Amino acid sequence: MxxxxxxxxxxxxxxxxxxxxxxxxxxxxxxxxxxxxxxxxxxxxxxxxxxxxxxxxxxxxxxxxxxxxxxxxxxxxxxxxLTLKADHPDFARFLYWYHFANGSLMPCMMMLMDGGGMAAIMQDRAGRSLAALEAHFAEGHQWLAGEDFTVADIMTMFPLTTMRAFITLDLSPYPNLRAYLRRVAERPAFQIARAKADPDLQVPLD
Ligand SMILES: N[C@@H](CCC(=O)N[C@@H](CS)C(=O)NCC(=O)O)C(=O)O
The missing domain is CATH 3.40.30.10 (Glutaredoxin)
Known part of the structure; x- marks a missing residue:
């Protein structure tokens, strides 16, 4: 049930x-x-x-x-x-608003929450998130979905790599997560994409 x-x-x-x-x-x-x-x-x-x-x-x-x-x-x-299929004329608009709600609107609304304290809450959530990723890879999974590389991996790389041009993130307590990032960094398409997207940017990849 x-x-x-x-x-x-x-x-x-x-x-x-x-x-x-x-x-x-x-x-x-x-x-x-x-x-x-x-x-x-x-x-x-x-x-x-x-x-x-x-x-x-x-x-x-x-x-x-x-x-x-x-x-x-x-x-x-x-x-x-309650969903639209890829051949529906409004498919892209549906996708946009569906992802906009949590991807963009909610983070802004949370920053506006009364009472402050949001930084401490987010700090706690960041720790939980990194610990959850570490636990996932410590179980032996190659990728986020398990054995298949998917768009879940593509979505997750930015906050763990390029984002570090803007924040300090110490991943030393997370050896399995760092091994995953190195696995991603070995993918030819990832390397070509980095060279095309930000050829001069040096971001830590583990
Ligand atoms: N992106 C997450 C965010 C979840 C979230 O922030 N939930 C809030 C409730 S609106 C929560 O659990 N707050 C209580 C807490 O952090 O202890 C989702 O959509 O599931």
Whole structure:
């Protein structure tokens, strides 16, 4: 059974809504925020290494990240509903707004949140994110999807490499993640792309 773990007043309300729009059966597990920090309680943080809402469970699967959850539910239970196919005239516009919501709009909104403290929250999330990547590769996976190189790898390289032209990132505590970056750096297409995109930029690749 699909279970939507909803953290009160959070982005997981999207997933509850999605399930209602699709009229699919699901269980709702509801958690309240910590009254002092207004963050997720430890029971919620224990669900997934991201420590963030939304999270779903479906049989043996535990999945976080709004977009991944929506894509999973729509692909598995949606019968093509609520998405547009590549031959639809509005396909590109659909993709743009779908990714814009979390890729661009939400980061801006989070920066505007009342009460400050966002830097500390983001610091904590960065640590969790790097630890989750390290744990993934410590399990022996070659790439993010597992054995297949995918666009997930292409999306993830920028924050771990080129972004370091703007931030200091010490990856020494993450040996498996660094080995992954070296694996990516060995790909001929990656090397050609770097030479074309920023031939003069020296960014650490491990
Ligand atoms: N990009 C993530 C962001 C998730 C996120 O920031 N969730 C917030 C709720 S809106 C959260 O879990 N806050 C509580 C916390 O960080 O402890 C997603 O869309 O799933």
């Amino acid at each position: 699909l279970t939507v773990h909803h953290l009160g007043i959070s982005q997981s309300d999207r997933i509850v809504w999605l399930c209602e729009e699709l009229a699919i059966p699901f269980e709702l597990a509801r958690y309240d925020r910590d009254p002092v920090t207004r963050l997720a309680p430890s029971a919620y943080k224990a669900l997934h290494p991201s420590g963030t809402a939304p999270v779903i469970t479906d049989g043996a699967l535990t999945l976080a990240e709004s977009g991944a959850i929506i894509d999973y539910i729509v692909a598995r239970y949606g019968d093509g509903r």
